[in-house]
Amino acid sequence: MKKLFVLLSIVLFADYSYADITAENRVQSRIDSVGVNILNKNRIQKRIVFTYNKEAKKKLLSTDKTLLKRQIVVYDGLYQSVQTDDELAAMLSREISFAVKSYSGAWGGRLDSLEVIAGSKKFETTADKRAVDYMVNAGYNPLALIVYINKTCPQKRSDFISRHNLTSKRLAAIYEYLTYKYPQYLENNEYISNKYYQNFLLNSIENRKKLEEKIRTKSAKAIRYE
Amino acid sequence: MNKILTFLFCLIIFCLPAYCLEYDYSSTESIPVKLSITEEISTKMPILEGQILKFKVLKDVQNDRLNLKKGDIVTGRIECIITSGMNGFPAEIIIDNFKIPYVxxxxxxxxxxxxxxxxxIWVYPLKFALTPFPPTGSITNIIKGGHAKIKTTDIITVYYYPDWK
Known part of the structure; x- marks a missing residue:
């Protein structure tokens, strides 16, 4: 009886571990597939790898590995919010733009990487914009970037002394970028029936009014979003 | 016989996605096309992301794959503009999406x-050096980086890979 019990425990444990590995492998394969698709379709001639990390948590200087090793680490906490391939592409495209930036510039890209770390707010907006370009080129819907950020990034009270922009400002900037550069995605909006996108529309009314005013007056001035 | 054919059919169907990539980068053969902008642009000017720019071909490119004459006009698009910022961060213009006829x-x-x-590169060390004497360290915030300017003399090289899909 004891032998049978031990045998059964071993079989169950082995099965559980195998299922765990299989699940992780499936996630890694999905990330690799979407990530490499973005790299190939954008004809990015730089080596960038993608790693799914279930255990570790995102650290304060989370762009370290992206800028130093050109290794995009997808943390489990972030991956949990990803539902569609478009949203996964949104997450990866942002990181790819950081990794690509780390290849350019003086001293083998070290100077540009330092700039990204020191001027994180500025390059955060740039990364968002480049992510939209990468997504469009790779055949993903860029509105997923809005949905993904709206779901995952918290809203601070102020960004005056922060290293990051207010999420509402980032979302408004992406929306403006899409309005001018890729209006077709807003005209034939596949996300109009998406509740997360509707939530963005609901909480961005003031910022969108500012954009409408800019379009109406044909102004070229930068809008001060809230 | 039917079973073999069915098996082969299934095998082809299952294997098909692996061979149906929209791209094939096997070929290394490329033709450089040298361009220059027709009108100077700068981040000082009211330029917009998504704006189409005109470029002229600087050298004849004539072979069986591509036929461009010196002076021919092709277009490119402003993909992204990074404005110059505090602490000496420079402005940046990224241009891509070039369109060459029949390519x-x-x-x-x-x-x-x-x-x-x-x-x-020099503002940050200065900032750190002045930090012990507040508020002099913050003065470096007002130093902005330079504007990005694309002159008509700047040479832009675009590579055409004729064998790519």
Whole structure:
């Protein structure tokens, strides 16, 4: 009886571990597939790898590995919010733009990487914009970037002394970028029936009014979003 | 016989996605096309992301794959503008999406990035040096990086890969 019990425990444990590995492998394969698709379709001639990390948590200087090793680490906490391939592409495209930036510039890209770390707010907006370009080129819907950020990034009270922009400002900037550069995605909006996108529309009314005013007056001035 | 044919059919169907990539980068053969902008642009000017720019071909490119004459006009698009910022961060213009007649977008490689003067390299050390004497360290915040300017004399090289899909 004891032998049978031990045998059964071993079989169950082995099965559980195998299922765990299989699940992780499936996630890694999905990330690799979407990530490499973005790299190939954008004809990015730089080596960038993608790693799914279930255990570790995102650290304060989370762009370290992206800028130093050109290794995009997808943390489990972030991956949990990803539902569609478009949203996964949104997450990866942002990181790819950081990794690509780390290849350019003086001293083998070290100077540009330092700039990204020191001027994180500025390059955060740039990364968002480049992510939209990468997504469009790779055949993903860029509105997923809005949905993904709206779901995952918290809203601070102020960004005056922060290293990051207010999420509402980032979302408004992406929306403006899409309005001018890729209006077709807003005209034939596949996300109009998406509740997360509707939530963005609901909480961005003031910022969108500012954009409408800019379009109406044909102004070229930068809008001060809230 | 029918079973074999069915098996083969299934095998082809299952294997098909692996061979149906929209791209094939096997070929290394490329033709460089040298361009220059027709009108100077700068981040000082009211330029917009998505704006189409005109470029002229600087040298004849004539072979069986591509026929461009010196002076021919092709277009490119401003992909991204990074404005100059505090602490000496330079402005940047990224141009891509070049369109050459009878050439597919997927056969071209040539993202062009032009940066302004980078003052970050000396502003940050200065900032740290002045930090013990407040508020002098914050004064460096007002030093902005240079504007990015694409002159008509700047040469932009775009590579055309004729064998790519």
């Amino acid at each position: 597919k977008k997927s056969q071209l490689i040539g993202t062009y990035i032009k940066k302004g003067q980078n003052r970050f």
